[in-house]
Amino acid sequence: DDRLPGKGPGLGNGNFVLGEIELDIAPAANPKKFSRVKFSTARASFSQKSYEVAKAIDGNPGGPNAGWAISPEVGKNQTAIFSIADPVQLEGGSILRFTLKQPYDDTHTLGKFRLSVTTQKGPLPFALPGDLKEALAVQKDQRNKAQLDAITKYFRENDSTLKSLDQKLAEARKPLPIDPKLVELRGLLTALEKKPSVDPRHDRWLNDLSLSKKQLAQRRLTGAQDLTWALINTSAFLFNH
Incomplete structure (x- = not known):
C-alpha cells in the first residue's frame, strides 16, 4: 500500500513486530463467556531472522526478539497461518475475539492487515x-x-x-x-624494487677495474712501468741514491 511507510504492511518503514496473537471464543448465546483457545502451530510466508512466526504464539509477547517480523521482505503481501489443535464446536454458533499484542514500540505495528477464519482441517496453503x-x-x-x-x-x-x-x-x-602467500610475494617484490644502498668501496673498485683494463690494453707500457718500479725498489739502486 503506497499510503504506508515502506508500502507496509507495517508502520515501521514497512516492518512490524507482532508480539502475540490470542484467540478467545464465546457462545453466541452468551457473548460474555469467553474462554481462551491456544494456537498449536504457526507458519508464515516469511519470517525475519530471530523473529520467527512461532514466537507470536509462545505466550511471551514482550522481551528481546519476541514476536513475528518480516524485514527485509516489506512492501509486499505476507501471510501467517495459525492453527488450533482441536476444533471448537459450540451450539448456536460462536463469537471469536482476536487480540493482537504489539509491545515492541509505537512504530513497529501493523498498518494494514486482514483476519480470515476457516473450518478446513489440515495444512492450509498461503493465499x-x-x-x-x-x-x-x-x-x-x-x-x-x-x-x-x-x-x-x-x-x-x-x-x-x-x-x-x-x-x-x-x-x-x-x-x-587475499591469499597470504600473495601478500608475502608482494612484500618481497617491493623490497627487491628498492634501490640498494651504495657500498663506499664501490667507487674504488670501479676505479681499480678501469685501471686494470687500461693496463691490459697497454701491456708494453705496463711492463715497462713494472720493471722501472722494481729497479727503483732494489737495494743497489737505493744505496747509490
Missing part, C-alpha cells in the same frame, strides 16, 4: 496475491506483459530453490580474501 490470481486465470498464450511479470515476480520471491541459488550467487560475487 495468492490478487493480481497473481487474475494472471493465472488467463490462458498462458493470452497473458499480457503485466500478467507475465506478476507471475515471474511471485515465483522469484517465493521459490525456495531460486532463493537459495540467488544467495549462492551473491556469495560467489563477493571479493575473495
Whole structure:
C-alpha cells in the first residue's frame, strides 16, 4: 500500500513486530463467556531472522526478539497461518475475539492487515496475491506483459530453490580474501624494487677495474712501468741514491 511507510504492511518503514496473537471464543448465546483457545502451530510466508512466526504464539509477547517480523521482505503481501489443535464446536454458533499484542514500540505495528477464519482441517496453503490470481486465470498464450511479470515476480520471491541459488550467487560475487602467500610475494617484490644502498668501496673498485683494463690494453707500457718500479725498489739502486 503506497499510503504506508515502506508500502507496509507495517508502520515501521514497512516492518512490524507482532508480539502475540490470542484467540478467545464465546457462545453466541452468551457473548460474555469467553474462554481462551491456544494456537498449536504457526507458519508464515516469511519470517525475519530471530523473529520467527512461532514466537507470536509462545505466550511471551514482550522481551528481546519476541514476536513475528518480516524485514527485509516489506512492501509486499505476507501471510501467517495459525492453527488450533482441536476444533471448537459450540451450539448456536460462536463469537471469536482476536487480540493482537504489539509491545515492541509505537512504530513497529501493523498498518494494514486482514483476519480470515476457516473450518478446513489440515495444512492450509498461503493465499495468492490478487493480481497473481487474475494472471493465472488467463490462458498462458493470452497473458499480457503485466500478467507475465506478476507471475515471474511471485515465483522469484517465493521459490525456495531460486532463493537459495540467488544467495549462492551473491556469495560467489563477493571479493575473495587475499591469499597470504600473495601478500608475502608482494612484500618481497617491493623490497627487491628498492634501490640498494651504495657500498663506499664501490667507487674504488670501479676505479681499480678501469685501471686494470687500461693496463691490459697497454701491456708494453705496463711492463715497462713494472720493471722501472722494481729497479727503483732494489737495494743497489737505493744505496747509490
